[in-house]
Amino acid sequence: MxxxxxxxxxxxxxxxxxxxxxxxxxxxxxxxxxxLAALCVLFYxxxxxxxxxxxxxxxx
Amino acid sequence: xxxxxxxxxxxxxxxPRAPGTPSYASVADYVALLKPRVMSLxxxxxxxxxxxxxGEVHPVIAFTALLCIAIGAGxxxxxxxxxxxxxxxxxxxxxxxxxxxxxxxPGEALAFGIxxxxxxxxxxGLLVNALSAALLxxxxxxxxxxxxxxxxxxxxxxxxxxxxxxxxxxxxGWAAASGGIGLESVLLFLIIFFWTPPxxxxxxxxxxxxxxxxxxxxxxxxxxxxxxxxxxLLYTLLLVPLAMSPFxxxxxxxxxxLVSGISGALxxxxxxxxYRRREGAPAEVAARRLFGFSILYLFLLFAVLLIEAxxxxxxxx
Numbered sequence: 073m074x075x076x077x078x079x080x081x082x083x084x085x086x087x088x089x090x091x092x093x094x095x096x097x098x099x100x101x102x103x104x105x106x107x108l109a110a111l112c113v114l115f116y117x118x119x120x121x122x123x124x125x126x127x128x129x130x131x132x
Numbered sequence: 133x134x135x136x137x138x139x140x141x142x143x144x145x146x147x148p149r150a151p152g153t154p155s156y157a158s159v160a161d162y163v164a165l166l167k168p169r170v171m172s173l174x175x176x177x178x179x180x181x182x183x184x185x186x187g188e189v190h191p192v193i194a195f196t197a198l199l200c201i202a203i204g205a206g207x208x209x210x211x212x213x214x215x216x217x218x219x220x221x222x223x224x225x226x227x228x229x230x231x232x233x234x235x236x237x238p239g240e241a242l243a244f245g246i247x248x249x250x251x252x253x254x255x256x257g258l259l260v261n262a263l264s265a266a267l268l269x270x271x272x273x274x275x276x277x278x279x280x281x282x283x284x285x286x287x288x289x290x291x292x293x294x295x296x297x298x299x300x301x302x303x304x305g306w307a308a309a310s311g312g313i314g315l316e317s318v319l320l321f322l323i324i325f326f327w328t329p330p331x332x333x334x335x336x337x338x339x340x341x342x343x344x345x346x347x348x349x350x351x352x353x354x355x356x357x358x359x360x361x362x363x364x365l366l367y368t369l370l371l372v373p374l375a376m377s378p379f380x381x382x383x384x385x386x387x388x389x390l391v392s393g394i395s396g397a398l399x400x401x402x403x404x405x406x407y408r409r410r411e412g413a414p415a416e417v418a419a420r421r422l423f424g425f426s427i428l429y430l431f432l433l434f435a436v437l438l439i440e441a442x443x444x445x446x447x448x449x
Contacts, residue, residue: 093154103159114196118259121192 157240161230165213165241166206166248173430174205174301177324180434181305181317183441189309193260197308200256201301203248204268208297210245211276214238216284219346225339245276256308264308271300285347288354295328296321302434316383319374320437326371327430330364330403334423337361337406338416357415361407364422368403372396375433388436399429 089097178201182194189197213220213231221232230236249272257265279294287293299321306317333351336343337360340352352360375396379389402422409418 087154089154093156096156096158099159100155100157100162103162114199115259117192118196121190122259 155236155240157230157236161235162244164230165210165236165244166203167209167212168206170209170298171202171205174298175202176431177320177434178202178301178305180438180441181302181320182309183438184316184320185306185309186314187310194309197256197260197264197305200252200260200265201268201304201308204252204256204272205301207245207248207252208272208275210241210248211272212280214241214245215276215280217241219348222346223339223342225342249276260308261311263311263313264304267300267304267307271297271304274300285349288349288351290349291332292329295325295332298328299324315381316378319378319381319383320434323371323375323433324430326367326374327426329367330371330399331423331426331430333360333364333367334406334419334426337419338423357410361410365403365407368400372400378437384437385440388433388440391432391436395429395432399425 175198178198182189182197213229216226217229217231217238220226220229226232231238231241249269253265253269253272256268275294275297279290279297283290283294302320302324303313303317306320307313336350336352337357340350340357343350344353351363355363373396376389376392378384379386379392384392399422402418402425405418406415406422409415
C-alpha cells in the first residue's frame, strides 16, 4: 500500500530510516554529487589541454 | 504490513550489518575503505616517478595520473578490506575498520572497490596513456588477488612477494609521464620492494599474537622471532646499498648520496639492534623503532629524489 493513502498517525509500509540513517544518506549523496561534478571539471580541463587552445579558434 | 518491515533498524556499530538493511555508513567510512595512510605513500612515491621521468608532462595530465593512481590504490584497499573482513575482526589494529564494525557491508565494499578500480584504470587509459593504465590494472590485480586472496593466508613470504604491489606506483607514475619504463623506475620499484620485508616484519614481531589469532602465516608466527630477526637483517643488508645505487649509477646527486648513506646506516643499526635484542621490553622497543624509522627512511629517500628533480640548480646538485 502506498504511504500517501494512509491515515494520519498510521505507521508507513517498508523500512523507516532513523534520523542518523537519513543524515548518513544525505552526506553520501552530497559526496557523490561533489565527485561527479569534479569529474566533469576534470574531463573538461583535460579535453582542453589535450586538444589545445586552438580548438576554440575555428572558422564560423 | 509486517512488524519487521516497518521497524526502525537500530544496529549497534560493532555488529556486522545484514545485507539489505539501511546503512549508517558515513562518507568517512568510505574514505577509510580507501586506506588513506597507504594511499598517501602511494601518491608520494608515484609523484616521484612522475617528476623524475624524462620528458615534459602537462601539470593537468600529471595531476590526472596521480589522481587515478591514488584512486586505484584506494580501490585495492577496499577490495582488501572486503576479502579480509574476517581477519580484520579479530586483530586489535583493524577491528574498528568499517566492515568488522558493521557500518559497511562486505557487498558494499566490494562494489565500491570494483567501481573505483575499473574507473581509475579506464580514466588513466583514456586521459593519460595505455601503458600506465595497464600497469595500474596489474598493480590492483596483484594486491587484491595475488596478495590478498592468495599469498596472505598461504605463505610466510606473503609480504615479500606481495610487496611488489606497493612498489609499482613509482613505475606507474613514470610510465604515465614518459610512456615507457626506465632503469631508474625499476630501481625505485626495487627500493620499495626490498624495503617492505624489514618494515612489515618489524611490525609483525610485536604484533605476532594478532597475526597468530587471525591465522595469518606471518614469518614470526610460522618461523619464529629468531628467524624473522635474521631475515630482517639480511633484507636490510640488501636494501641499504640498493637504496644508494641511484647515486652510484649517476641517476641522483650528492644530496641523495649523503641522505641515503646516513639514513641507510641508521636503518642498518636499528636492524642490528632488532637482531641482538631478543627478550622482553628491549626487543619490542627495538622492533618498534625499526618499524617507525623505516617509514622515515623511505620518505627521506623519495623526498630527496623529488627535491633534486624539482630544484636541481638551487641545490647545486
